Amino acid sequence: MRVVHTEHSEKLGLQTVTEVPANPETRPALIGCTVATAAExxxxxxxxxxxxxxxxxxxxxxxxxxxxxxxxxxxxxTPADLGVGEEELAVLATGCTAEQLCDVLRPKLLEQLLGQGLPVLYLDPWVQVLGSLTEPVLDATRRGPLVLLPRSLRPLPDDGLRPTPSELLRTGVFDPGFLAVAPGAEPFLRTLGEQLRRTPDATKAVLDMAPALVSLHVLRDATVGLSAWNAGQRALHRLEDGTLTVLGEPLRTVHFAGFDPQRPWLLSARFADRPRVLLSEHPLLAELCTAYRAELVRCGHTPQPVPYGFGRLADGTPIPDELRADYRAAARDQSSWGAFGAAPAQGEQPHVPPPAFGPDRGAGFLAWACEPAPKLPGSTRWAAALWRSDEALRAQFPDPFGADSAAFRDWCATVAVAGGRLPVPAVPGPCAEAPALLDQLGVSVLGEGEVADLLRAAARASGLPTADGVGYPVVLRVDSAEPVPADRFLVDFVVDGGGPAREATEVWVPSDATRAAAERPGGPVVRVLPLPVPEAEIALPEDHEGVIFGAFADHAADREGNVLGAVSAFLAAFPDRADVRLRITVTGAAEHPEAAERLRLATAADPRVELAEDFRPVDCVISLHRGGACDRVALRLAGVVAAGIPVLTSDHGAVAELFDKSSVVFVPCRQGVEPDVQAAVKLLRALVDDLGTAVAIGAKGREHLRATRSVAKVGELLRERVEHAYRGWRARRAAAKPTPPADPMKALHSAKHALLREPDVGVASRIPMAPQLRKVVLRVLDHYDNHMRDVLGTLVDGVERTVADLVTRQDELSTGIGLGELEVLRNEVEHHAERQGQLADQVLGLDDGVVRVRADMAGQGKRLREIEDALVAEAAKRAKQGDALAQRIDKLAVALERTLDRIDSLESKVVDVLRERDSRLDAGLRAANQAQLTADALRRVVVREHERHSDSAPDVRSSLVLTDVGLLRLPSDDAFMLPLLSSNGVWEPELSELVDSLVDPEGIFVDIGAYVGYHAVRMLSRLGTSGAVVAVEPSPAARELLRHNVGVNLPERIAERLVLVDAAAWESAGELVAQPALTGGVSVAPVPDDAPEGVLRVRSTRLDKELEDMPALQGMKLSVVRVDAPGRGHRALAGLVRLLRRDRPHVLLEFSASATEGFGDDPVTVLKEFRVWGYDLVPVATREPASPEQIVAAMEGMRSTTLWLRPRPIQAKTPGPQVSVPLRHPADQAI
Structure with a gap:
């Protein structure tokens, strides 16, 4: 295969993406490669x-x-160069993310490059090579054709920092960004490619399994693969020549996986929270990141992300990762040739869904993505994938296609479409409403499968109206979870004692044995409805010799079916007869491989036992089943017996209810449900010896089923059950209706009977002769009493008639008058109901149309806004381009006229000037080199002569260097200042120039942290006898060298102007702990409470008191103060604050934010305190004032910087109130 082309790509501008060797005919020793996207x-x-x-x-x-x-x-x-066709690439790009597609195509690239017979090294695109890999890679490939690189050579500590040990285990121990292969690794690469096509995320698993697949070598080299996984374990060091080393060896590669150029303060943006490696603590690693970011920018990196070529549809809608996973699953399930994305075999046709990047520009893929997701009615695949991939959506819509379907659908039609996350056709449609209730006798049968089909046949044979929906009041549901409205009479048909739904009103089972297992206290009523057995033709076995027994092996109910019991009985009955065979019909082997393997091993040794997938007629069927799956066994055996085949079966459960002793051969059972194998052996032998009797039993069994379990008979029983359920549904519905109102005439009828009551004269009384007196009075008033009774009776009768007329009229008004009007009203009600149904359908369609229109409007609005913005931007751009182009044309025209006149004269001059310049440069370079060599020789001569003739060398072990201020002695172990002065002879030239411009010739120069006195000697030579220099140095060795350097390089009268303070400048007098500093001298700190006895201690002093007590400095003012104590300078200045306020000298402070913070002080607060003292903060590098926050932020990643504390001009004070108590200024206090 040709993978290197001769032409350039002008479209992408990739002429300089990679390079090839200058001499292509030379055979290379190594081939390097990578796999990336255009964005990388x-x-x-x-x-x-x-x-x-x-x-x-x-x-x-x-x-x-x-x-x-x-x-x-x-x-x-490109993938086409690897032989990947457009159709295959479209399928892979649709089902894989960018990273997964790179992983899938990587093994193919490596395998084809290996065809050239050379070792191939794969490196991740985010790797930077800092040294040669040829030697370690070639040496490793000689030991094995596959070379792997571990991410870490030591276990990661479990301290909560990232990456964590668990993340290392999940990601993989080996780094997939470094793979070296040699000839012999082709089988492993093919295995890796096939596995990645099936599971694109399986790189980690295959690499972990690689030691078992191929001979490999693990490259345990700390100089290769420095990354966020191991940077905390591999300390970097820089040699004098600038080479970075790890464990003393030059660093070879750095893996910047996860590095974000927009966040260069992080080594890996994947571990932004609690990172294990902080660049502020690893300055050399920070320099690597800074240099790498600069290289990325130089090579074309911009803040604007480059879109992934297979990331969006043609309309710009991004494809969710979950939808890609669904597409892979669908392609893998529907493909007839195996792995996802693999090419079909010759003659086979693919059945995968259309890809998103095919010739139809994603139309077929969009249609597939808009289909309902499996088992989610009312959804679309795209919407379901979008919901799964967004945690916020899952929290907002817990049930997006159920209770929250309306809200989720509205969100999809508005927010998702307007945001470009969902195409308009993928918006879920409205949920279909339940069909209207038909208040009539009928049955709805729900479910799929053999049992549901048998019940439908029985329902049709019963003469009842049937439906597959839920329109009728009685709903018979078989092995289905389809929701049923609450106002239906729900019947769950349960086979083998399966649990019914909680909302079921009744439970029907096919046998009494199952009813006993299904009945629960407080549960629904359980009734028996046997399953019908359709008529079948008599099945005769093919011509054969001997006897063929049959058995069934349903591995889904392997223990209950007990096929191994049938095998045992067969082998025990016929151990050596070759004329008897056993044919076992197997189902469920793929779903239950353990049970299938057990059966295969049990029958493999006997060739008389045959395993088949389809049932074929035999002479007799054996079923030694146990309890637990009796209904399914009975249904299967009923189909066998209906074909006239004799059956030998266990005598228990549903089978015993289905057959009698004359229709099948029963095997007695022990303990109720365990068949007796010995009895089965005897019965098998008897059947073989008398096959005619077995045929007669099969015929009787067929007639028995026709008489007891025909579809018509079961249909009659089903009709009774449905009628009973319908009556129960109507009674329950009627009971739920309100009670009729009471008769309004009842109270009047009761009052009318009161007129017929006679007075009771025999009631006891205290008056003597009371009963006789009552009788006399009643006799006297009898005529008047009768008259009043007649009047009241007539009045009550009139009231009764009036009320009866009113009640009749009210009933007529409420119910209508006559049957004719009632029929008219019924017709009108039915017409209105039908019209209402039509309007409901129209409203449903209208609602769906409104949602689609809203989604379309949202999409159109989004596109219009994009077009408007694009037009405005393009118009402005074109206008600017037009104006600029016009101006440029005018300028070019004028310049062209002038240029044409001067070109002729300039061409001749340029040659002469270049020749003369080259000769001068050559001469100057030779002279400069000679002068440099002479100067170095003279410097060495001067140093040697001085050491030879000098007899005043200090006792401190030191080295002599020649500088611009003279001959200076520095400690021999100085690793910072000594090398620089030896090679350059100058120390801090910019700072020295600034001091020269600020110092007062008659003032005092204070050098805090003077070390060996470079600046002290320099300032003494410039001030002469007019000024003074105060050198503060707590280190005894440095003070001795300082005195020696001043005495050697300056006259005695000028050296006397030096005042040497043998203490550490601090905010208070006392003692401090001293320890050697990396930059020379000592670093001081307060004495801790637990300080050991042998620790070095130095005296501390306040410089304002120390200087005021020195007679030689009386009458002189501070001019410049230099402080070289990073992290401690503010403490030293706090002891000089009174003189700073009095003399207002310039202060040059070596400031370190990290050291100050490490010392326990806030750097921002320290800098603000300097401003309180009346100083502006001016970085020497910029010479521009800055705020404390700006200075601290600018120092991120820097060790220290030099600050110029420039005194602000003193303004005239306005007179104010006088106070009698002196105030203490905050500047007088310690920081």
């Missing part, structure tokens, strides 16, 4: 340039997975 091209450029810079003898290739075939060029290949 800047990283690929950095990788290729760094790789070829250290491997000029090698070649480098880059596979860009989303590049078009016509964009291939030198060092750049």
């Amino acid at each position: 091209l800047p990283a690929v450029k950095v990788l290729s340039s760094s790789f070829l810079a250290h491997h000029p003898e090698a070649r480098f290739l880059a596979l860009v997975v989303d590049a078009a075939p016509e964009n291939s060029g030198p060092g750049l290949v």
Whole structure:
């Protein structure tokens, strides 16, 4: 295969993406490669340039997975160059993310490059090569054809920092960004490619399994693969020549996976929270990141992200990762040739869903994504995938296609469409409403499968109206979870004692045995409805010799079916008869491999036992089943007996209810449900010896089923059950209706009977003769009493008639008058109900249309806004371009006229000038080199002569260097100042120039942290006898060298102007702990409470008191104060604050924010305190005032910086009130 092309790609501008060796005819020793997307091209450029810079003898290739075939060029290949067809690439790109597609195509690239017979090294695009890899890679490939690199050579500590040990285990121990292969690794690469096509995320699993697949070598080299996983374990060091080393060896590669150029303060943005490696604590690593970011920018990286070529549909809608996973699953399930994305075998046709990047521009894929998701009615695949991939959506809509369907659908039609996350056709449709209730006798049968089909046949045979929906009041549900409205009479048909739904009103079972198992206290009523057995033709076995027994092995109910019991009985009955065979019909082997393997091993040794997938007629069927699956066994045996085949079966459960002793041969059972194998052996032998009797039993069994379990008979029983359920449903519905109102005439009828009551004269009384008197009075008033009774009776009768007329009229008004009007009203009600149904359907369609229109309007609005913004931007751009172009044309015209006149004269002059310049440069370079050599020789001569003739060398072990201030002695172990002065002879030239411009010739120069006195000697030579220099140095060795350097380089009268303070400048007098500093001298700190006895201690003093007590400094003012004590300078200045306020000298402070913070002080607060003292904060590097926050922020990643504390001009004070108590200024206090 040709992977390097000769033409350049002008479309992508990839001429410099990678490079090839200068001499292509030379056979390279190593081939480097990478796999990336177009968005990673800047990283690929950095990788290729760094790789070829250290491997000029090698070649480098880059596979860009989303590049078009016509964009291939030198060092750049596309999937088409690997033999990946457009259709295959479209399927892979649809089902894989960008990272997964790179992983899938990587083994194919490595395998084809291995065809050239050379070792191939794969590096991740985010790797930078800092040294040669040829020797370790070639040496490793000699030990094995596969070379792997571990991410970490030591276990990660479990301290809560990231990456954590668990993350390392999840991601994989081996780094997939470094793979070296040699000839012999082809089988492993093919295995890796096939596994990744099935599972694109399986790189970690295959690499972990690699030691079992191929001979490999693990490259345990700390100089290779420095990354966020191991940077905390591999300390970097820089040699004098600038080379970075790890464990004393030069660093070879750095893996910047996860590095974000927009967040360069993080080594890996994947571990932004609690990172294990902080760049502020690893300055050399921070320099690597800064340099790498600069290289990325130089190679074309911009803040604007480059879109992934296969990330969106043609309309710009991004494809969710969950939808890609659904597409992979569908392609894998529907493909007839195996792995996802693999090419079909010859003659086979693919059945995968259409890809999103095919010739139809994603139309077929969009149609597939808009279909309902499996088992989610009312959904679309796209909406379901979007919901699964968004945690916020899952929290907002817990049931998006159920209780929250309306709200989720509204969100999809508005927010999702307007945000470009969901195409308009993928908006879920409205949920279909339940069909209207038909208040008539009928049955709805729900469910799929054999049992549901048998019940439908029985329902049709019963003469009842049937339906597959839930329109009728009685709903018979079989093995289905389809929801049923609450106002229906729900009957769950349960086979083998399965649990019914909680909302079921009744439970029907096919046998009494199952009813006994299904009945629960407080549960629904359980009734028996046997399953019908359809008529079947008599099945005769094919011509054969001997006897063929049959058995069934349903591995879904392996223990209950007890097929091994049938095998045992057969083998025990016929151990050596060759004319008897056993044919077992097997189902469920793929779903239950353990049970299938057990059966295969039990029958493998006997060739008379045959395993088949389809049932064929036999002479007799054996079923030694146990309890637990009797209904399914009975249904299967009923189909066998209906064909006239004799059956030998266990005598218990539903089978015993279905057959009698004359229709099948029963095997007695022990303990109720365990068949007796010995009895079965005897019965098998008897059947073989008398096959005619077995045929007669089969015929009787067929007639028995026709008489007892025909579809018509079961249909009659089903009709009774449905009628009973319908009556119960109507009674329950009637009971739920309100009670009729009471008769309004009842109270009047009761009052009317009161007129017929006679007075009771026999009631006891205290008056003597009371009963006789009552009788006399009643006799006297009898005529009047009768008259009043007649009047009241007539009145009550009139009232009764009036009330009866009113009640009749009210009933007529409420119920209508006559049957004719009642029929008219019924017809009108039915008409209105039908009209209402039609309007409901129209409203449903209208609602769906409104949602679609809203979604379309949202999409159109989004597109209009995008078009408007694009038009405005393009118009402005064109206007600017037009104006600029016009101006440029005018300028070019004038310049062209002038240029044409001068070109002729300039051409001749340029040659002369260049020749003369080259000769001068050559002469100057020779003179400069000679002068440099002479100066170095003279410096060495001067140093040697001085050491030879000097007899005043101090006792401190020191080295002599020649500087611009004279001959200075420095400690021999100085690793910071001594090398610089030895090579350059100058120390801090910018700071020295600033001091020269600020110092007062008659003032005092204070050098805090004077060390060996470079600045002290320099300022004494410039001030002469007019000024003074105060050197503060707590280190005894440094003070001795300082005195020696001053005495050697200055006259005695000038050396007397030096005042040496043998203490540490501090905010208070006392003692401090001293320890050697990295930059020379000592670093001081307060004495801790637990300080050991042998620790070095120095005296501390306040400089304002110390200087005021020195007679030699009386009458002189501070001019410049230099403080070289990073992290402690503010404490030293706090002891000089009174003189700072009095003399207002310039202060040059070496400031370190990290050291100050490590010392326990806040750097921002320290800098604010300097401003309170009346100083502006001016970084020496910029010479511009800055705020404390700006200075601390600018120092991120820096060790220290020099600050110029410039005194602010003193303004005239306005007169104010006088106070009698002196105030203490905050500047007088310690920081």
